Amino acid sequence: MLFQKTAHELNTLLKAKEISSEELTEIYIKRIEELEPRINAYITKTHELAREKAKQVDAKRVKGEKLHALAGIPMAIKDNIQTKNVLTTNGSKMMANFIAPYDATIVRKLKNADVVLLGKTNMDEFAMGSTTENSYFGATKNPWNENCVPGGSSGGSAAAVAAGEACYAIGSDTGGSIRQPASFCGIVGLKPTYGCVSKYGITSFASSMEQAGPMTRDVEDCALVAKVLCGFDEKDCMTLDVETPDYLTSLGKSIKGLRIGLPKEYFEYGIEKQTKDKVFAAIKKLEELGAIVEEISMPHTEYALRAYYLLAPGECSSNMACFDSVRYGFRGGNMVNVADMSRESRTLAFGRELKKRLMFGTYIQREGMIKDYFLRAQKVRTLIRQDFEVAFKKYDLLVTSTTYAPTYEFGFKQAEPLRVYENDVYTASANLADVPAITIPCGLVDGKPVGMQLIGKWFDELTLFRVAHAFEQATDFHSNIPVIGGEINA
């Protein structure tokens, strides 16, 4: 089926003129129309724009213009990334009617590559959450099991790709929001090194940790999309002014002799046995391929989650202050003066999880608190970074599980909120240390996907792609596809 193909496969077909972008786009639109009532991966569909763009790309191809490998291939973008003249809701009632007046830098880059945008994907409100249940637009279902969450906050992007409602998607990752849903939905997801991808035009949640990244069917697509997203942007002074390497050159290389660290602390947090077995089987595969895997200790890991849940809400409480309903956004409630207007509107428009984090973030930044909590957490962050510095002196990369278990049923968050937060143990350290991390499928547990996470050195996405690709070539986990929708069943 075409909607199961990777971008590089589709590119071959498009180049050979075996199919047009317009035809391809119609196939995806049909798929979306069929599955959306069940999956709810999209908040906004931009099908007319997609058709128009596909037509343009086809015309360019007919003229023989040189096109990007992603040109004409339908994809989706998470709804916290500003797209000019298209709704950008952030999954929130607050921004339900907000049409962004400008393009995020990465959207501009994708447009330059002539991609076809199918729509904006569902997400936890303002990217806070790991189930996509915290969306004003309703939860997204996991295509592998519709009783289960797709993960979050980029749950819409992950589900869209897994269900064949987009060839690939863009997500954003502040504590695991690309990797955890990618893992839950059985796809590949990369959180690039902090400073690799411009944040300009991406709604800020925790500015010091978030990065946008690709969510794809395989590693080659991931490298292809990452190459478009990464690179210096004068509009984001946290991007580093270095040449982005051609990630595709890392594919197909041997991993013989590469040294991989296995941080033991990551397997001490109630990881479920079946998940652990899958990840260890994958690690064995890496050894078979010639990598040297050794257990190491990263002693500050146990503090990572706590530091993350102080720093992220802290930064978030300030970043969310611009949503005051003065210039844009929802406005309602009893308004006598401007302070009421902001307070009432925020009270009515913000969801429960967001309010919880705002209150908590504000509280720990108060006088008498900030030194003991927020500023101390920043020091802990430095220690965690040092753990990685020490590890990377000896090892080329690290391997862990992406989550402690596969996806769970809806409502689990209400029953076990701490257990849901705990999932971020595996992913949040990479955000705190600014290092790149990729998740790739490594098997199924009870018919639900499990992911292996590889964590690399700063700006060394090349090694991640190299190892991930070698693993993918030696296994067939990535060809596991959820059985959903009429065409497959037929």
Place this chain on the structure above:
Amino acid sequence: MPEKEYETVIGLEVHTELKTKTKIFCGCSTEFGGAPNSHTCPICLGLPGGLPKLNRQAVEFGIRAGIALNCKVNNVSLFDRKNYFYPDSALNYQISQFYQPIDTNGYLDINLADGTTKRIRINRAHLEADAGKLIHMGESVLSSEGTYVDYNRVSVPLLEIVTEPDMSSAEEAIAYVEGLREILSFVGVSDCKMEEGSIRVDVNISVREKGSNKLGVRAEIKNLNSLKHIVKAIEVEVNRHIDALENGTEILVQQTRTFDAEKGKTFAMREKVNAADYRYFPEPNIPPVIISEEWIESVRKCLPELPKERRQRMVQQYGLPIYDAEVLTSSREMSDYFDTVLEYYPDAKVISNWMMGELLKALNNTGQSINNCLVSAKMLADLLLMIEKGTINGKIAKTVLDEMMKSGKKAEIIVQEKGLLQVSDQSAVLEVVDEAIDANPKIVADYLAGKDKAIGALIGQIMQLSKGKANPQLANELLMKRLQELK
């Protein structure tokens, strides 16, 4: 009369707009005025996804001001967020420097009325973004039905300069603000136009019993934008404090207050418990600002001579009176103009007289300012040289200068066109002298009868008859000679 003696302790926080072309965190224009919200973009409007991008020129101005104010310019400084909800701020936080400002530990020496100087210590100067403007409909905030917000001023760069509590009177506070304005405008970092709000002053004030070493309860009076208001606000605030201490009229609490110029009173805005309410934390979107010693040195080298040094040079080197030196250094442009004239014309006092007298008068009359004056410094020097050479006399020179101010023509050309060359030919001047004597027998008679003053009237006649062109010295000489003959 108060029973006890009190003293006032004052510290100032001065906000100056830096005159960069673009805002501190985005590329929008900083120009004053403009249609509301015309100088805005996703960044300064606080749209989702906007990110600050630090303006290098603002940092350089921060370095320049720091050097001029004898501060330590820090090699590493950081930006922080000051969080508070107010609709004039698009983000509801201000990006400022709290933990590690660009400049620290400076001072400014102020001149006091008794001729002494006093050193006012500067605790710090930090860069930050300005807020927007609220325009309330109706008479006042309270009766207003609504409020307009103009974000043009959002993110205009500010340098906030904070002193130690080293001043003890309104006079000292004024001397400090004036000294600061002078330096900041001389080094070219700010226009310091109080009327446009490009310099705004917060006064921290407390009163204590004289001799006590404990500070009294502090009030902060916000946003004073004229020297007059500063003086008045300090006066009424001191009286309020003394009244409270003496008569128990109220219990003083640490407060932020506002000054109502019409009522001549200060009012409480909010109680200021402490600064940490602002939840200052490091700005995650701006990396640390690294300022190398080389950068600081290169800025130092390009720094113009400061007004105080210029005055010293004028007095000591050129022998000008202090008064002249002060007038001539009232602005950088004026002072530079003087220095340029001096390059072409050697007599500093003559230049000073002409600049302070005729030039300033002509500037006023024609509505020009020294920087866009049609008469360049070189042109003025040429005019003065013509007087010295006797080509024209001083009186003619004044009319020539007026003409130069109007047309922008050189003195030489005006003199030629209008035939204003001084007449120094003996027989020609004698002719006019005789004519004056013949036409004024009564004045001549008065003089001969012993009224020496009458000579002035005769000289006047001679100048009139010669249309001002007669060489005055020669005319005087010849007239005396003729009158001597008549005796």
